[in-house]
Amino acid sequence: MSSGDGRVRPDWRGPPEGWFGGVLPTTPLVARNPRGAITVEDIAVYPTGLGFDLRVILRPPPAPSRPEPRKPSPPADEQFLDGPPSVSVYVAARPTPDEDWEPPVNIAERARFGVEFEDGRRAWSDDPVGGPGGFTIREFQEGKPGAPDPEVNVVLNCSGGSSGPEFMHRRYFVWPLPVGAIKLFGSWPDIGLEEESAELDARLIADGLARARRGWV
Amino acid sequence: MFDLDVLRPPENVAGAVVPLGLDVGTNDEVAMAITHLTVYPVGFGFGFTALTKEDPGVVCAEELAVAREAEEDPVGLQFRLGVEFADGRRADSLAQWISINGPAMADRMHFPSDPVTEISLRARGAGPYEHRYSGGGWVWPLPPEGPLTFWVGWPAAGLPPRPTVIDAATVLDAVGAATALWSEG
Numbered sequence: 204m205s206s207g208d209g210r211v212r213p214d215w216r217g218p219p220e221g222w223f224g225g226v227l228p229t230t231p232l233v234a235r236n237p238r239g240a241i242t243v244e245d246i247a248v249y250p251t252g253l254g255f256d257l258r259v260i261l262r263p264p265p266a267p268s269r270p271e272p273r274k275p276s277p278p279a280d281e282q283f284l285d286g287p288p289s290v291s292v293y294v295a296a297r298p299t300p301d302e303d304w305e306p307p308v309n310i311a312e313r314a315r316f317g318v319e320f321e322d323g324r325r326a327w328s329d330d331p332v333g334g335p336g337g338f339t340i341r342e343f344q345e346g347k348p349g350a351p352d353p354e355v356n357v358v359l360n361c362s363g364g365s366s367g368p369e370f371m372h373r374r375y376f377v378w379p380l381p382v383g384a385i386k387l388f389g390s391w392p393d394i395g396l397e398e399e400s401a402e403l404d405a406r407l408i409a410d411g412l413a414r415a416r417r418g419w420v
Numbered sequence: 421m422f423d424l425d426v427l428r429p430p431e432n433v434a435g436a437v438v439p440l441g442l443d444v445g446t447n448d449e450v451a452m453a454i455t456h457l458t459v460y461p462v463g464f465g466f467g468f469t470a471l472t473k474e475d476p477g478v479v480c481a482e483e484l485a486v487a488r489e490a491e492e493d494p495v496g497l498q499f500r501l502g503v504e505f506a507d508g509r510r511a512d513s514l515a516q517w518i519s520i521n522g523p524a525m526a527d528r529m530h531f532p533s534d535p536v537t538e539i540s541l542r543a544r545g546a547g548p549y550e551h552r553y554s555g556g557g558w559v560w561p562l563p564p565e566g567p568l569t570f571w572v573g574w575p576a577a578g579l580p581p582r583p584t585v586i587d588a589a590t591v592l593d594a595v596g597a598a599t600a601l602w603s604e605g
Contacts, residue, residue: 212550216550217549217550217552218552220471220550220551220552221451221471221473221551222471223441223451223453223455223469223471224455224469225439225441226437226439226440226441226455226456226467227437227439228436228437228438228439229437230434230435230436230437230458230599232434232599232601235601235602237602240601240602242434242601244434244435244437244458245437245456245458245467247455260431262432262601262602263431263432362549411439414439414441416441418446418451418453418471419446419448419451419473
């Protein structure tokens with residue numbers, strides 16, 4: 204498989220071609236406070252690394268009780284956008300102790316996420332290649348030579364996603380497959396969420412790898 | 421007011437993941453699998469992956485050429501995901517929801533609300549990217565006990581829809597492992 208510019212597709216780009224990953228039976232909660240959370244979902248183990256979805260969300264408002272149309276005196280923390288009775292729209296205020304606080308306009312650039320191997324290698328969303336050597340994804344995309352070293356580097360490669368003022372989804376691939384446990388860490392300063400972490404232990408990852416299989420024998 | 425649970429998993433819950441790795445269709449050019457379930461108190465998601473040896477345009481070229489020559493509508497050759505409950509409720513990625521009490525699709529304004537008689541499947545996907553299509557679906561509500569059938573087919577790639585059956589207990593037994601991200605209040 205070519206990377207599109209004639210070069211052989213490198214292993215750090217994503218799941219190996221022709222393989223189904225072994226999905227892990229866990230949804231790690233990386234970080235959380237009363238305003239929001241960072242979780243990792245759909246973790247799949249491949250011989251060359253780990254694929255997963257990062258999910259960053261603001262805490263949703265409490266499920267609104269179904270409002271009666273034309274309610275005469277809504278509570279101060281509620282707002283009704285009145286239309287015809289059958290199409291009244293109910294908007295609940297965000298549960299926040301700070302009345303001046305507003306949702307961040309672009310959390311994709313502000314929430315931080317990363318991985319750490321047992322040997323100390325770290326990569327995170329702001330700096331997706333950890334370890335020595337100077338390899339960068341940007342330079343690879345520009346066609347410059349070079350490759351990360353699986354013995355000393357770790358790559359956290361993002362292959363897309365979506366985001367809005369109150370959520371972010373990103374698809375990531377971590378290369379290489381860690382030997383031992385891997386720590387997932389995240390923070391979100393906009394909502395006062397300091398760095399917290401969750402760990403995938405080595406046994407869990409090994410079990411996932413045992414379930415990975417080729418699409419064709 | 422409609423229930424957003426019909427459209428997507430509840431935002432304030434981390435679903436319980438159940439690895440599956442079910443082969444739902446394989447030939448010389450395509451391999452498809454339901455990789456896992458993600459179970460919530462109100463419904464379940466499933467992950468789907470299709471691997472191809474060549475780009476989809478190459479894989480589907482032969483079937484599309486036959487349809488073109490016969491002047492057939494190629495819509496029937498589209499990739500489809502479907503789910504069927506033990507009580508007969510069925511939904512697929514082209515007909516997003518179906519009621520067993522009436523032809524819901526005939527009423528375009530109908531929105532499912534009865535978890536006893538109705539079913540909804542919202543398919544999602546990403547790709548194809550480097551010979552890999554990853555997607556899945558959100559099924560509302562939880563299935564009743566009994567067989568739970570996934571219908572998967574990609575006729576354009578030579579794989580007509582076929583059923584793959586699991587026990588709904590695989591879903592129902594995992595509900596208790598879903599966890600709330602925040603307690604109420």
